[in-house]
Amino acid sequence: MIVPYLVAPEALEELLPDQPRYRVEQLRQWLYRHPVLTTAEMTNLPKSLRAELAGRLWPMQVEAQQTGDGGRTVKWLFRAPDGAAVEAVLMGYPRRTTLCISSQAGCAMRCTFCATGQFGFERHLAPGEIFAQVAYANAHLRAHPMPDSPARVGNVVFMGMGEPLANYDSVREAIRRMIEVAGMSGRSITVSTVGITPGIDRLAAEPWPVTLALSLHAADDHLREQLVPQNRRYPIDDLLAAAQRFQRGHGRRVTLEWTLMADVNDSADQARSLAAIALELGAHVNVIPMNPTPLAPQQRPSPERTRRFVDEVNRHGATCTLRDTRGTEIDAACGQLRVRAAT
Template identity: 50%
Template sequence: MRGSPLMASQRPADDPCLADLSRTELGELLDGEPSYRLDQVWEGLYRQRRPLDEITNVSKALRSAIADLLPPALGLVRTQSADRGSTVKQLWSLRDGHLVESVLMRYRNRTTLCISSQAGCAMGCSFCASGQIGFDRNLSVGEIVEQVLATLQHPSAATSRSSGALNIVFMGMGEPMANYDAVWSAVERFHGDMGIGARHITISTVGLVPGIARLTAADLPVNLAVSLHAANDRMRDRIAPINRTYPLRELAKCLAEYRRAKRRRISLEWAMIGGVNDSDRDVAELAAYARPLAAHVNLIPLNPTPGYGHEPSPQSTIERFAAELASHGVNATIRANRGTSIDAACGQLRADKQVAIGRTRRRASPRVQSR
């Protein structure tokens, strides 16, 4: 360790965590150590997915020096489980006190980890708890990556190692496309260093067209999901206010370009809100929007949140909605919600913050208005 910058007393600028550093940056920090030390540390962290203090082919002194210089970004506040232990939600505290949540879901032949990209969210979608609490800040690449590493290293995730493929979905708190640089760096870390295939990584967006355009030009064909929830501009303006900036026609054009470039099926997410977006006309509008994109539709029974007064559509309505989509030539799946009892289901993540109750207005007229 003689001559290593790790022996310096000052931390790097902005106090990054270990996962914030690229391989090149970590190599620079280990300058003065034998060259194979970088391989040992990097392999232990990302391929073996082990905590730093368990990478025992690296000396304890060096591990301690790295840990002192680059402490963890996340502190585990609480772990909750539901669905007989197959759904686990973790509440994390960031160094500045902001809170984020991630959710691990085990299935028979796969494990899905839903992670956050921001503390809070600025998109203001009416039914979403993250949008109801407002925006705090973007997460760093290390804070995103550490959600995955720390979750997989936690005892609650032990059985997931033998549960088939690991899927990473950016469907937690925040809008990933509004924090694109950190999100994409995390995707590259998951793919290139942890060995998670691009087809097992999904980025969900409420429809930020510039971010989708950047994703179209990127070199990895990850999955793209769009939180749609309405297929006419008047209603979507109220449910997802970003539609006022990037209306449906502009979004559809960008999605078509993504599909042509990546040859990947696009998913459209549709929260089934009773009396708001579950009518026959909604079916026709959604089918007309999804069919040219050859998109798959995920129908999600609305999950309760403290800041939204509407009820989910009845199960019979959801099943009829799916059947009508099929009759229009659109493939649709009804999602089985997981973790509702611990506020871990789609749209429920809010990191224990309180919100005021509001409602989205019902239609005043059956007439469709377009931009």
């Protein structure tokens, strides 16, 4: 049985060879423009077709759903038929709804502070499995709007499980479907990477103005290698050069992500060096206090220490904001629901 999201949107005709073209177009609209949780809601399709598609609408099933922050954060653990599990987190704000999605089941990058990294790599996600996370979140919002937030995903960030640039072709195709088929704007999609520089160059050559976020986490190679082992292959200078090429190509400002860990990368020295890098790059800095995980030794700094770090970066002329850590009570950091399911 073929799952419609696992077929390219332009190839849906092949899935439904006996249906007229307008019928295929109606299905495409449901899948990409107006997703719904069940085929029963696809009211303009004949009942027989709805029944035929009923058990195979979604490529992955929801194994767990958690809600927090007064209904403004929802986290899903999706499970594919082969057992691969990924997470997505939906966050509602007054003027935007942001979805954090996964690009791989597990991750081969082995960042030492990350729950997913400790699990290792399971497999790449297919384009349809990546896109279906966005579609599912939109279907959920349609059925269960969040208080005071838009009932549609406005921003997608590749900050869930996996390194998106290590699964480039699938991520590219998922982004294409979001923009060219579902009608999202490229600017509302953020690809976050630990720094696969050939992937950054490929992304820079794409026609869509997506946002690039570099997960820096340390301002010198010695410390960064301890946190992000991939730094041995693509050290900071290479990363920054690739970021500059991306900015030149797209005219889009890169953001620097910094997961703040107590007594690891929260010193005044690191703040000053980070500010220097951000100024040279013209990049904005997002600081995210670490969400502790049972699998990693690093801890979250105190709110005072966090504030001091952000102030220090700003004091040296860079623009730095503290990102809110949504869903702490529902294990909303990347990989944590997966950890709980496996332990």
